[in-house]
Amino acid sequence: MRAHAKRLGIDLVLVAAEVGDRLITRGDVDAYAERVGSGGVVARPTLESATPGRTAGSSSVPSSPAALVEGERETRIPIRGVRKHTAAAMVQSAFTAPHVTVFHTVDVTATMDLLANLREDRALAEHRIGPLAVVAKAVCLALGRTPGLNSRWDEAASEIVQHNYVDLGIAAATERGLIVPMIRDADRLSLVGLADAVRSLAEVARSGRTSPAELAGGTFSISNIGVFGVDAGTPILPPGQSGILAVGAVRRQPWEHRGEIALRQLMTLSLSFDHRLVDGAEGARFLKDVADVLEEPGRAMLLR
DSSP, X not given: OHHHHHHHTOOHHHHHHHHTTSOOOHHHHHHHHHHHHTTOOOOOOOTTTTSTTOSTTSOSSOOSSSOOOTTOSOOOOOOOHHHHHHHHHHHHHHTTSOEEEEEEEEEOHHHHHHHXXXXXXXXXXXXXXXXXXXXXXXXXXXXXXXXXXXXXXXXXXXXXXXXXXXXXEEEXXXXXXXXXXXXXXXGGOOHHHHHHHHHHHHHHHHTTOOOHHHHSOOSEEEEOGGGGTOOXXXXXXOTTOSEEEEEOOOEXXXXXXXXXXXXXXXXXXXXXXXXXXXXXXXXXXXXXXXXXXXXXXXXXXGOO
C-alpha cells in the first residue's frame, strides 16, 4: 500500500484524514489520486516530483525544504520546529520514565456493529462516530477506576499528582511531525462529543493551525496506529504522562466465539505506562476495563 501510494505521489496521512478511523484501502489511494489530478489537495512531493525538471506546473526549483539535486546520494533535512521539539521530548521521556508495555487483542465485533447502527441514524450522520471515539470513551471510564494512569511524577516536589479530570491527548501525524493536541475535560463528554472533538483535532492539526495551548498539558494519550494498517507497537509516553494507549487496525480473523471458531473483528491494544506510578496489575486492570467496553459496549453502563 505504501509503495503504491509512493508511486502515485500520494501522502497516506492526507488519505487517512479523509477515510477516518477505518483501514486505508488501495481504492482509497486511487480515488484520492484521481481527485488530486482534478485539482484536489496536493500531496507531499515524492522523490520523482521533487526532482528538478519534474515538478508539474512549476519552475525547476523544487519547493520542498529538502530539495533533491540530480545525482546526489544524500539529502540533508534541517531539524527544527515541531519535529525538533518532539524529538527532544521523546528522548527525555524514554530516559526518565521506566516504560512497560502490555498488549491485549480484543474482539470488537459488537463495537463495530454498534457503529454500523449509529451510522444509519440520520440524527447522528454529521458526527461520523468511529472506533477511536469509542476507545476514547472507554479510556475515560477506565481511568476513573485506575487513577495511577491519570497521574504524573513530580520529581522536584517528591509527589505523585493525581488528576481528577482527563485531558486526553490524540496523537496526530502531520507534515510538521507528530503532535499530540488535547481534548480538554474529555471525561465530561458524551460519545458524540468525543467523536466531534477527535475529528476537529485531526482537521486542525493537519492544517497546521494547532495552537500551543492545545498542545500543553494532557493527562493520558491515545495513538491511532491502526489507520496506517499497523496492529501493535510500543508507544513512548508523552512527557508528564503515565500512560499512552496505541490502537491497532481492526481486522477480520478467525477467533473463538461461544465455543466455536468464527470470523470476528479484532483489534490489538498496546498500553505503555510509567512503572514508577503504575504496577503490572494496575496496567492489566486498566487494559481489561477498556477491552470489556470494546467487546461489550453495554458494559460502559457498569463503569463509574
